[in-house]
Amino acid sequence: MTQLQPLMQLQQTAEPLLKVQEMQFWLDKAVAWGQADRPDTQKDTCLHLRRLRDFLQQLLTHINNMSSTTETMKRLPFLGQFLGRLCWNPYVSADAISRRLMFQCLWGLYSEHPGNAVERKANQWIQKVLCQLATEEEDTAAQALMKHTGVPSKEYHLKVLRKRVALLQQNIGKSCRSLGDINQRCSCDSILATSEACAPLVTCPEAAPLIGAMLQQPVTCVRATLSEHFLEALSSAYASQCLSLEEQTVVSLWHHNLSSLEEAVLSLLECLPNRTSTPQRLEQNVAQSLLPKASAQHISIFLVVNDIFRSILKQTEGTQSVKYLIQSFTSCFLRELAQLKHQTSVPTKAFFPQSPQSLLVPLLTLPSEMPQEAWRHHLNWLSGSLQRLTEEEEEGDGDSSSSTRGHRKVFEAWFLLVQCAHWVQVAVQLLVTLGPDDCGPLLWLLTFYHHPTNRGHHRELQLVQARDVLDCLHSLFLVLAPPLPADRLQALVARLSPQPQQPSLSPSLILNLLVNFAVFFQRPLSASPDILQAVVDGSGLVEEAACVLSSLELRLNEASCLSSDANRVHLRIKALQNTLTHMHAASSPAENQAHAL
Known part of the structure; x- marks a missing residue:
């Protein structure tokens, strides 16, 4: 350690970007990693890779802030030793991010017009290191640097890496031998060590065959386990898009590492509708992910x-x-499941073990799979079945165990209804055209969808409120000429601004009814945009209404819920979308000014 003491003599005030102790720590690490090639060294390298990337980024900032290579070497005399050791360490240089940062550091140190012996010697050393560090001819950073230095493209490190991967791959892929002979060693013993050794290489494209082979290796005995460090490194690299894996390899990773599957699901939450996204875009993101396909297959x-x-x-x-x-x-x-119908023997009900089985097939059946004349009868049956479930829950409230089971059954029924919301869409569509005396079951279904946990008098109160909203919309859309009744419009606006601590309808329920009336009500189009604009503008829910309209359009296209006058419906949707777009554009300058203040 005495040979490194000059580094400690650096004045910290001369180096505001890097701490002397931190530079000493990483130089010690680089020396230790280069002096041994043991599993514990490999593991330590893997554990420190993320922090090393952060330090290399700081180092790059420091180099770029210096006026010359000479000044940099005066400030950090052991910088060359540090970068050189890292470049010759296959576990570090195989990491794509670290390799790129090292390229950039070398680029910052290279002097296009060397002014002294130090800079000329540094250039020669950089040329030598590049022969080791360049791993792919396509690497733009390497090519740019080689163009200026005149270093020929070499694949020495690539060949070494491929040879190492090939040797590691020989340790797997063999079936577990019979253990009849106590002196015979099981071939699965090497899988754990192999995966541990592969952890630092997960971002290297050349390691992809080895990674795939290990993940897809059949687990024939308890010894065929993969290193947690390997799985965590792989999951982290895949989540940050630092490596590309084949579909089957990703699915195998999800089988081995639950956190990677959870990360994939939670990443979809980032796509939820907001100011810049729509339900269509969300559906596109979900469809482009591997999760639906993998879920149908496994x-x-x-x-x-x-x-x-x-x-x-x-x-x-x-x-x-x-x-x-x-x-x-x-x-x-x-x-995806429908496409695999003839390739799998797993019944559909096995995918939904917690759902009420009596509701499973009726809800999973798409509206397009039955005649439109049967929709209302089907929905009435669904509504009645759900009502009986909620009544059983309320009857069991006196018994704690029965109450718990009842709550769970009602929640699972509601969860299934949320998953199969195409029937809720059909119910709202039919509510627009049915008379007030025929809408009871459908209105109950809609209220339950938006308020599944309300019981007793709250549910009854919300049913009364929902019927009032329905009556109000009927009277508004029956107006054939202006002006629109202000009291009715104000009543809807008030409903969309619920008071705290008071039972009230979900704004989403009211917006769904409003948008569906604007689309499906059998009256001329002229009044629909005016009603929608007046209510939405008064409540300030322009974006929410646009989202409901976008979702309606998506479900109509997917589930074939359109009536015979499909062209008229599509024209209405486009007209209403234009109205909401103009409203949003008109409100944007005011919003931007408010944010600026």
Whole structure:
């Protein structure tokens, strides 16, 4: 350690970006890693890779702030030793991010017009290191640097790495031998060590065959386990898009590492509808992910994903954006499952073990799979079945065990309804055209969808409120000429601004009814945009209404819920979307000014 003492003599005030102790720590690490090639050294390298990247980024900033290579070497005399040791360490240089940062550091040290012997010697050393560090001819950073230095492209390190991967791959892929002979060693013993050695290489493209082979290796005995460090490194690299894996390899990773599957599901939450996204974009993101396809192929993955959605739905208390996510995933999943219908023997009900089995097939059946004339009867049956479940829950409130079971059954029924919300969409569509005396079951179904936990007088109160909203919308859309009745408009605006501590309808329920009336009510189009604009503008829910309209359009296209006058419906949707777009554009300058203040 005495040879490194000059480094400690640096004045910390001369180096505001780097701490002397930190530089000493990483130089000690680089020396230690280069002096031994043991499993514990490999493990230590893997554990420190993320912190090393951060330090290399700080080092790069420091180099770029210096006026010359000479000044840099005066400030950090052991910088060359540090970078050189890292470049010759295959566990560090195989990491794509670390390799790129080292390239950039070398680029910062290279003098295009060397002014003294120090800079000329540094250039020669950089040329030598580049021969080792360059791993791919496509690497733009390496090519740019080689163009200026005149170093020929070499694949020495690439060949060494490929040879190392090939040797590691020989340790796997063999079936577990019979252990009849006590002196015979099981071939699975080497899998753990191999995965440990592969942990620092997970971002290296050349290691992809080895990674895939290990993940897809059949588990024939308890010894065929993979290193947790390897799985965590792989999961982290895949989540940060630092490596590309084949579909089957990703699925195998999810089987081995539950946290990687959870990360994949939670990443979809980042796509939830907001100011810059729509339900269509959310559905596109879900469809482009591997989760629906993997869930259809592997029931164990679906059950885990479903449990995560179930938990999120409870935590968010049925937030509409979370419902959109669950509906999009279930829709994509059911399409993938339909394509595998003749390739799998797993019954559909096995994917939904906690759902009420009597409701499973009726809810999973798509509206397009039965005549439109049967929709109302089907929905009335669903509504009646759900009502009986809630009544059983209320009757069991006196018995704690029965109450718990009842709550769980009602929640699972509601969760299934959220997953199969295409029937809720049909119910809202029919509420627009039915008379007030025929809407009871459908209105109950809609209220239950938006208020599943309300029991007793709250549910009755909300049913009365929902009927009032329905009557108000009927009277508004029956107006054939202006002016629109101001009292009715104000009543809807007030409903969309619920008072705290008072039982009230969900704004999403009212917006769904409002948008569906604007789209499906059998009256000329002229009044619909005016009513929608007046109510939405008064309540300030322009973006929420646009989201409801976008979701309606998506479900109509997917589930074939359109009536015979499809062209008229599409024209209405486009006209209403234009109205909401103009409203949003008109409000944007005021919003921007408020944010600026």
